[in-house]
Amino acid sequence: SEIRKKLLNAFTTHQDDYLSGQAIADLLGCSRTAVWKHIENLRKEGFEFEAVRRKGYRIVATPKKVIADEIRYGLKTNILGSHIHYEESVDSTQKVAHQLATDGACEGTIVVAEEQISGRGRMDRKWISPKYTGVWMSVILRPQLPPHRAPQLTLIAAVAVVQAIEEVTGLTAEIKWPNDVLINGKKVTGILTEMQADADRIVSIIMGIGINVNQKLEDYPEEIQPIATSLAIEKKEEISRAQIIQTLLFKLEKLYQLYLQNGFQPIRILWESYAISIGKNIKARTLSGTIVGKAIGITDEGILLLEDEAGVRHQIYSADIDLE
Ligand code: BTX
Structure with a gap:
């Protein structure tokens, strides 16, 4: 609801302070009893609050699941993630996003699922997407560009993923053309860019990004174990998926805007600086x-x-x- 959004926003902008019941009531234009009820509702969703007498409330933990609100809470983008379509389980977030795009979803709409039953790779290959362990996400973009420029968007996504991984985990990732992101030579991310287009212009880009975050090696089928890795395997600790999504959307938005304003040239330079295959x-x-x-x-x-x-x-x- 609108009130819930306002409440989470208020906590986001006061992340280090306590918010008093009265301050929240004033902000939302409701009674303190109503405030208490809204906070109870958030508690039921898995948010944890610390309540201190005479000071007020502070969020100390967000829900374990990557529910939409956890992504929203602290998201610093203008466009990407402005609409979050969250599902517990889907065939493929690409499929859901294609449908939403056809139905007119606006630019920046994202589809996030906890699990994909038939996650897609390129050329009819499968993308293994076990529950609660990864970022399985599709982003809808609507750049006003001719269709032949669509492949550039895959490369933008790869740069954004590398930057987000680096910022959140400190791990160094590399890009293998066109769409793999590797850590220590093993695949941590796959990107699948699809589009809906007329003859001379892109109608929508469906950018699918799959990041292995908290899988253990034994979570993969045997044939993939030698080639796959996850952030947790490399970092040897659990990583917050919501934080990965937030940082990724932030980096992606910055790069996408740079691209729309200045063309592909600055992206190309960044991309080549992260690429392993160049010169080899x-x-x-x-x-x-x-x-x-x-x-x-x-x-x-x-x-x-x-x-x-x-x-x-x-x-x-x-x-x-x-x-x-
Ligand atoms: P790709 O065709 O480059 O890679 C697919 C290949 O990667 C598979 O054949 C397999 O060998 C290997 N593989 C499968 N699953 C994994 C995994 N979890 N980790 C590492 N290697 C794996 C890459 O295609 C594009 C993948 C895009 C996935 C996203 S997730 C959100 C969106 N929805 C959807 O259905 N696809 C995209």
Whole structure:
């Protein structure tokens, strides 16, 4: 409700102070009894308050589950996350977001689920998304751009993920073109960017981001164990998923605005600074065959440039990359 939103906002802006019952009552324009009732409701959702006589209330813990309010509480963005669609369990957040976008959801709407039954990777692959352990999220964007620029948005997302991981955990992550984020060579994040478009313009981008946060190695099927990792495995402690989401949305919004104002060039520089494959010999497995060569960089369209032994340059639009 509107009151609940105001109440959480008030606590957000006074994170280190106590808020007195009277101050809250004035702010919300209701009685102190009503204030007490609203606080009781938040308690039922898993918020924990400290109440000190003559001082008032302070939030000391937010709910364990990544419920929408926990993401909202402390979110510092203007657009991304302005609407949060939260589900306990879905097939795929991409599917939900596509439907919402078709129904006219505004830019910045996000879909977050605790679990995905059939999480999607690229080319019909599966994304393993066990319950309560990861960030399974789709972000709806509506950039006024031609469709051929959509791949750049995947690269923006990868930069935002690396920056968010670094800020929240202190871990160093790297990008493998086009859409993998790795820590110590193992996949911690996958990004799947899909779009709805007319012939000459993007109608909506559905940016799917899957971050492994609190999984243990044994939570993965055996075949994935050698290639996957999670933030908790690398950091050796549990990480707050809500904090990852908040920081990620903040970084993503900053980069997205930079991109809309100044084009892809500044993103490209950031992206290349985080990329592992650039300057290395790689094997690119494309649908039409495998090309081996040195990764030179990415173009301003976000396409990978590869130079083979004969010195011929290839533009790679879509491939799986192995480091040689
Ligand atoms: P991808 O095709 O690059 O990677 C998929 C491959 O990664 C799988 O074939 C498997 O080998 C491996 N894999 C599967 N699950 C995991 C995992 N949890 N951790 C590490 N490796 C894994 C990457 O596709 C794009 C993934 C996007 C996922 C997000 S989650 C929110 C949104 N909803 C949805 O259905 N997909 C996106």
